[in-house]
Amino acid sequence: MLSYLLFTLTIGGIYAMLALSxxxxxxxxxxxxxxxxxxxxxxxYATAIVTGAGxxxxxxxxxxxxxxxxxxxxVTYGTLRLRGDYLAIVTLGLAEVIRLIALNERWLTHxxxxxxxxxxxxxxxxxxxxxxxxxxxxxxxxxILLWLLLRRLDHSPFGRAIKAVREDQELAAFAGKPVLxxxxxxxxxxxxxxxxxxxxxxxxxxxxxxxxxQPLITIYIFLxxxxxxxxxxxxxxxxxxAVVAFLEGTRFVxxxxxxxxxxxxxxxxxxxVGAALLLVLHLRPQGLLPERIQPARKT
Amino acid sequence: xxxxxxxxxxxxxMTGMLIAIPAIGFSAIYAVLRYPNFAIAAYATIGxxxxxxxxxxxxxxxxxxxxxAFCVSGVVGxxxxxxxxxxxxxxGVLTVAIASIALNLMLENAVRFLFGNDxxxxxxxxxxxxxxxALRIGPQQVQNMLLxxxxxxAVFLFLRYSPFGKAMRAxxxxxxxxxxxxxxxxxxxxxxxxxxxxxxxxxxxxxGLDTSIDPMTGARILLSIFAAAVLGGLGSIPGAVVGALLIxxxxxxxxxxxxxxxxxxxxxxAILLILTLRPRGLLGxxxx
Numbered sequence: 001m002l003s004y005l006l007f008t009l010t011i012g013g014i015y016a017m018l019a020l021s022x023x024x025x026x027x028x029x030x031x032x033x034x035x036x037x038x039x040x041x042x043x044x045y046a047t048a049i050v051t052g053a054g055x056x057x058x059x060x061x062x063x064x065x066x067x068x069x070x071x072x073x074x075v076t077y078g079t080l081r082l083r084g085d086y087l088a089i090v091t092l093g094l095a096e097v098i099r100l101i102a103l104n105e106r107w108l109t110h111x112x113x114x115x116x117x118x119x120x121x122x123x124x125x126x127x128x129x130x131x132x133x134x135x136x137x138x139x140x141x142x143x144i145l146l147w148l149l150l151r152r153l154d155h156s157p158f159g160r161a162i163k164a165v166r167e168d169q170e171l172a173a174f175a176g177k178p179v180l181x182x183x184x185x186x187x188x189x190x191x192x193x194x195x196x197x198x199x200x201x202x203x204x205x206x207x208x209x210x211x212x213x214q215p216l217i218t219i220y221i222f223l224x225x226x227x228x229x230x231x232x233x234x235x236x237x238x239x240x241x242a243v244v245a246f247l248e249g250t251r252f253v254x255x256x257x258x259x260x261x262x263x264x265x266x267x268x269x270x271x272x273v274g275a276a277l278l279l280v281l282h283l284r285p286q287g288l289l290p291e292r293i294q295p296a297r298k299t
Numbered sequence: 300x301x302x303x304x305x306x307x308x309x310x311x312x313m314t315g316m317l318i319a320i321p322a323i324g325f326s327a328i329y330a331v332l333r334y335p336n337f338a339i340a341a342y343a344t345i346g347x348x349x350x351x352x353x354x355x356x357x358x359x360x361x362x363x364x365x366x367x368a369f370c371v372s373g374v375v376g377x378x379x380x381x382x383x384x385x386x387x388x389x390x391g392v393l394t395v396a397i398a399s400i401a402l403n404l405m406l407e408n409a410v411r412f413l414f415g416n417d418x419x420x421x422x423x424x425x426x427x428x429x430x431x432x433a434l435r436i437g438p439q440q441v442q443n444m445l446l447x448x449x450x451x452x453a454v455f456l457f458l459r460y461s462p463f464g465k466a467m468r469a470x471x472x473x474x475x476x477x478x479x480x481x482x483x484x485x486x487x488x489x490x491x492x493x494x495x496x497x498x499x500x501x502x503x504x505x506x507g508l509d510t511s512i513d514p515m516t517g518a519r520i521l522l523s524i525f526a527a528a529v530l531g532g533l534g535s536i537p538g539a540v541v542g543a544l545l546i547x548x549x550x551x552x553x554x555x556x557x558x559x560x561x562x563x564x565x566x567x568x569a570i571l572l573i574l575t576l577r578p579r580g581l582l583g584x585x586x587x
Contacts, residue, residue: 032393034400078575084393085335085533086574089525093567096522104560219404222397263415267408274405278383281398285390 006132010204012244013139017197018217019224019236020146025190027231027291028159029183030166031084035075036221038095039191041102041213042067043198048115048208049108057121061199068195069188071098080183095215102210114209118202135204142200143237146193150233155294162186163231216270220247223277229287238288246276302433307551313440315527315547316447317505318520322527322539323454324498330471330534331491332388334395338379339499339524340517341406346372346500347512348410354421361508365446368504369497376496377489379406385488403518411514420511443505450501451540454494458536463490471534519563523550526566530573532583541581545569 018036025033033039046067047060055063071094079090102109109115123131153159162182164172173179202208220243228239250272254265280287321343328336349371350364359367383402387395428435458464469477470487478484503516526546531538550565573580 030393032397075571078571082574082578085396086529086578088393088396089335089529090567090570090574093522093525093570097564097567100561100564104558216404219400222400226397264412267412270408271405271412274401274403274408277401278398278405281387281390281394281401282383285394 003129003132006136008244008248009241010132010136010139012241013136013143014197014201014204015221015224015244016143016237016240017146017200018194018221019228019240020143020150020233021190021193021197022221022225023228023230023233023236024150024153024193025186026225027236028162028166028190029186031080031087031183031187032222033091033187033190033194034088034218035091035093035095035098036194036218037213037215038091038098039068039072039194040198040201040217041095041098041208041210042071043195044202044208044213045102045109045115045198046195047199048118048202051119051203052115052117057119057203060119060203061196064195064199064202065192068191068198072187072191073184076187077184080187081180092215095213095218099210099213102213109210112210114207114211116207118206118208120203120206139200139204142196147233147237154233158182158185160294216273219273219277223273223280225287226277226285227280227287229289229291231291232287232289235287235289235291242288247273303555304552306434307554308548309434309436311548311551312544313444313509313547314551315544316444317502317509318523318527318547319540319543320447320450320505321499321502321517321520322524322531322543323451323536324495324502325524326528326531326534326536326539327467327491327498328495329528330536331467332395332488333534334388334392334399335525335533336495337396337399337521338376338403338406339495340521341403341410342372342376342496342499343503343506343517343520344407344410344512344514345375345503345517346497347503347507347516348414348419349500350504351419351421351507351512355419358422361442361446365450365501365504368500372500372503373493373497375406376492376499380492380496381489407514407518414514416513418511418513419507421508423508439508443508447505450498454498454536457494463487467491522563522566523547526569529570530580532580535580535582538580538582 018040022033022036025031043064046064050063051057051060075090075094076087079087103111120131122134126134161172161177164175164177165179165182169179221240224239224243225236227242228237229235247269250269254260254269257265260268321339325336325339328339346368350368353359353364353367379402384395384398387398423439426438428437458468466477466482466487467490469480469482470484474484499517503512506512506516506520523546527542528539529542530545531540531542546566546569549569550562553562553565
């Protein structure tokens, strides 16, 4: 029971990082990244491959960040200047292509078998129970640091500038804001955060395969961010933990239903996720913690 | 070599004709309601299952199957749109698009709940391929192509001559002006969704006739549909047809150089290329 709780809370932390990543791009410049699961996978595979070749974990994490940024910029450079719905379509395709590469480039990713034996730092020294506890503390610390950082970003001139782009990019451009550069920078940071989440997942699980990066994860994170409150980092974090609790809770409930086989139970759970997202968008679009808009300074 | 190329181009033409029908549906919805509807995947799956159920239970003929599947998907589409998406339109394009993803997840899993994950095929007589010169072609594929052509012709006639079709084009062109002229936007929205979701459903049936179906049928062709619509220009219906034919042929020709598993990546590459070089697509309007 304890190890289940530790596991769930760690996954919650990793989802919280993904939610912070989505919140930055969605709540910031007002564009959506439907390829979140893809960036998650890029980070996870990058560190697995690099540390698998013998590099220390810290280098693995660094290369995950770098890989996320590079993939993000490569793919979005041409589309960030277009309307947001184009970026949505491109990023959706990106996640699919990344999954195809993970499935088919066996020399790099071991295909559908997945990569096992990914370094779990210190586990052999301290035992798995202590490792799980330590890793939870580590992931939670990273989440808190990221949250503080992104909250600070919100109140910085950069944060105000990207929200100006979100509200009206023509006006922002007219006011002298470098719209395209702001979008690229925000997307790069957002991609880096999602990749970091993937890297931490990789070292926690010690095993990854293409099945771990289903597009469904992206929908979970959208639910987390919209339930928590788009544009509010604290909301994204709380939303992510709430979604993990919701997913685990429905797992138990679905098993109790009479006359429903496991496949049907899984289908019902996914329907509930979709219904929850629709309900949030209808009933409380501002989320649990609405965005705080700073009042303009009096002149 | 040349024969291979010709064979793949021919296969691609037939794939393209299949993708064209749901791509028209997606583009029509985009043209009138201005949002990318991700639930088009679920509508295709629902049409495919409706068609399969009619075929395996009552042994209905193909024309009836297509007509009923069109109506089933259309009705499901209108009901889903009115309940889940219509009220979100004032909140903006991205909100509706995200809601349509949630809707897609719900519908796809409703199909999975009812029918399970097994592959299902239509009950059709198996016919040997015809050989013309050195090329192979299946009678079923020819029939699908003719059906697809007939459906496209019907859609074009509807949009060109019927009052509803004219009103749809008016709204797509300039919704404010259309409203001033007394066109009721809600009625046009409902008619467009019915047509768009219905066409997606027909696309699902045609796909099912060609191969087999499962709850992921629609999701698997979603990227090709998007690629067709973006390539032709989002919101342009002739563009969707041209885009679908090009994507279909590109996917099949890619088989000569790349493993079949990367076929769906072609759509993504096409989207990236066209958005970088000519964002409004081949026949579309501006995209900034």
